[in-house]
Amino acid sequence: MAKIIVFGNEKGGSGKSTTAIHVAIALCYKDKNVGVIDLDVRQKSMSRFLENRTDFCEKKKTDLPRPTYYKIYQSNKDSKAESNSEEEKRFADALTTLEETCDFLVIDCPGGISNYVKMAHTVADTLVTPMNDSLIDFDLLAKIEASTGKVIGPSIYSEMVWDCRQIRASAKHPPIDWVILRNRISHVFSRNKYQISNSLKNLSKRIGFRLSTGFSERVIFKELFLSGLTLLDLEKMEDWQPTLSHISARQEMRMLLGSLNLTSD
Numbered sequence: 001m002a003k004i005i006v007f008g009n010e011k012g013g014s015g016k017s018t019t020a021i022h023v024a025i026a027l028c029y030k031d032k033n034v035g036v037i038d039l040d041v042r043q044k045s046m047s048r049f050l051e052n053r054t055d056f057c058e059k060k061k062t063d064l065p066r067p068t069y070y071k072i073y074q075s076n077k078d079s080k081a082e083s084n085s086e087e088e089k090r091f092a093d094a095l096t097t098l099e100e101t102c103d104f105l106v107i108d109c110p111g112g113i114s115n116y117v118k119m120a121h122t123v124a125d126t127l128v129t130p131m132n133d134s135l136i137d138f139d140l141l142a143k144i145e146a147s148t149g150k151v152i153g154p155s156i157y158s159e160m161v162w163d164c165r166q167i168r169a170s171a172k173h174p175p176i177d178w179v180i181l182r183n184r185i186s187h188v189f190s191r192n193k194y195q196i197s198n199s200l201k202n203l204s205k206r207i208g209f210r211l212s213t214g215f216s217e218r219v220i221f222k223e224l225f226l227s228g229l230t231l232l233d234l235e236k237m238e239d240w241q242p243t244l245s246h247i248s249a250r251q252e253m254r255m256l257l258g259s260l261n262l263t264s265d
């Protein structure tokens with residue numbers, strides 16, 4: 001069975017696609033067969049990245065490792081029940097097709113909670129949730145009392161993950177390894193940052209996730225997208241002259257991969 005890694009977060013713009021892209025390509029570089037499903041049928045970041053990558057290879061007459069891409073469509077049946085059941089079938093077909101050849105499946109989710117998002121979270125062996133390094137994004141995980149900052153309960157997203165965990169448990173599937181990573185970490189020390197760090201540690205036991213090292217704020221992540229490249233590709237290019245920021249970014253990438261425990265090396 002392929003190992004399924006889902007990138008999810010109720011909010012858009014938190015770095016799901018950026019992280020999913022980097023993890024998928026890193027696994028390709030480890031000679032793994034990787035399948036990709038882009039569930040964000042509106043933004044299509046993962047799909048666009050892979051198109052850019054194909055264009056880059058064609059223009060430069062080079063061959064970069066690429067995952068197997070499975071295109072999935074939203075159902076537009078009249079009734080919700082019919083749409084849901086059509087999407088369930090499409091999703092199951094996607095998994096069956098990719099699992100024939102792939103060691104890993106990377107599923108990139110949109111922001112928000114949809115039928116596809118719930119299905120993806122239910123099949124996740126590893127769930128990666130990037131969150132922007134700000135208190136505003138903290139409510140993704142928990143409801144917070146505004147005046148005191150006290151946690152008063154799980155968020156809608158945490159509740160959905162909980163429901164998916166219950167479904168897995170009743171089907172006797174292994175539990176989801178839920179990893180939260182802080183993205184776009186600024187280098188400036190702030191009280192806010194310190195507060196987030198402490199609150200996350202407290203919450204992790206209560207809600208059942210673990211924390212991983214994240215990515216700092218780096219323009220390189222934006223710059224590479226249009227060429228369909230990742231830092232790992234640059235590393236292989238003879239004329240690449242890395243800056244200090246690139247080297248640190250590469251290190252952050254390696255640490256993230258290590259902490260996800262996806263491969264034995």
Ligand SMILES: Nc1ncnc2c1ncn2[C@@H]1O[C@H](COP(=O)(O)OP(=O)(O)O)[C@@H](O)[C@H]1O
Nearest residue numbers: 012013014015016017018184215216217218222
């Ligand atoms: N660590 C980072 N540093 C700088 N820009 C980033 C970083 N992570 C993501 N971005 C940028 O933020 C935007 C949103 O990221 P994206 O991965 O598309 O989020 P999501 O998939 O959660 O909506 C993109 O323009 C992306 O290039």
Ligand SMILES: [Mg+2]
Nearest residue numbers: 016017040045
């Ligand atoms: Mg995205």
